[in-house]
Amino acid sequence: MTVDTRWLDSKQKAAWVRLAAVLELLPAALDSQLRRDAQLTHFDYFVLAMLSEAPGRTLRMTALAEHTTATLARLSHVVQRLETRGLLERFPCPEDKRATNARLTDDGWAKVREAAPGHVATVRENVIDALTPEQVTQLAGIADAILHRLDPERARAAVYERYDLNHSEDGPTGRR
Numbered sequence: 001m002t003v004d005t006r007w008l009d010s011k012q013k014a015a016w017v018r019l020a021a022v023l024e025l026l027p028a029a030l031d032s033q034l035r036r037d038a039q040l041t042h043f044d045y046f047v048l049a050m051l052s053e054a055p056g057r058t059l060r061m062t063a064l065a066e067h068t069t070a071t072l073a074r075l076s077h078v079v080q081r082l083e084t085r086g087l088l089e090r091f092p093c094p095e096d097k098r099a100t101n102a103r104l105t106d107d108g109w110a111k112v113r114e115a116a117p118g119h120v121a122t123v124r125e126n127v128i129d130a131l132t133p134e135q136v137t138q139l140a141g142i143a144d145a146i147l148h149r150l151d152p153e154r155a156r157a158a159v160y161e162r163y164d165l166n167h168s169e170d171g172p173t174g175r176r
Contacts, residue, residue, distance in 0.1 A: 034119060069156060
C-alpha cells in the first residue's frame with residue numbers, strides 16, 4: 001500500500017520549524033527563571049498555581065492531573081517532592097475514601113505568591129510583549145485551532161478555556 005505524503009511547502013515548513021523552536025526554547029526559559037528565583041520547575045509552579053485557584057486550594061489528584069494535563073504517575077512524583085518541601089499535603093478525600101486530595105499549604109500559597117510576579121514577567125518578556133495586541137488575539141486563535149485537533153473530544157477544554165475573556169479571575173495573586 002502506497003501512502004501519498006502531503007509534504008510541507010516552504011511557507012508551511014518555515015512556520016512549523018519556528019513553532020518547533022518555540023516549543024523547545026520557551027519551556028527552558030520558563031524553567032530557568034523559576035529555578036533561579038523560586039527553586040521550582042515550571043511544572044512544579046503549574047501544580048501549585050492550579051491548587052491556588054481551586055476552591056479551598058484543594059483538588060482530587062485525578063482533577064489536578066487533568067488541570068495540569070499530566071499523567072497520574074508524573075503528577076504523583078512531583079506532588080511527593082512538593083509535599084516533602086511542605087508546599088502541599090495529601091489526604092484521603094472525605095467524599096470518596098478511595099481517592100486522594102492534594103491541598104496547598106500556607107507555605108505553598110506563599111511560594112505561589114512569591115513566584116508569580118517573576119513568572120508573569122518572564123511570560124510577558126518572552127511572549128506577550130513580543131506581540132502586538134492583534135497578534136495576541138491571533139495567537140489565541142491559532143492555539144485554539146491546534147488544541148481542537150489535539151483534543152477533538154474537548155476532554156480537557158475546561159483546562160485551557162478557563163481563562164477566556166468571559167472569566168473575570170486573573171490568577172493566584174489577582175494578576176496573571
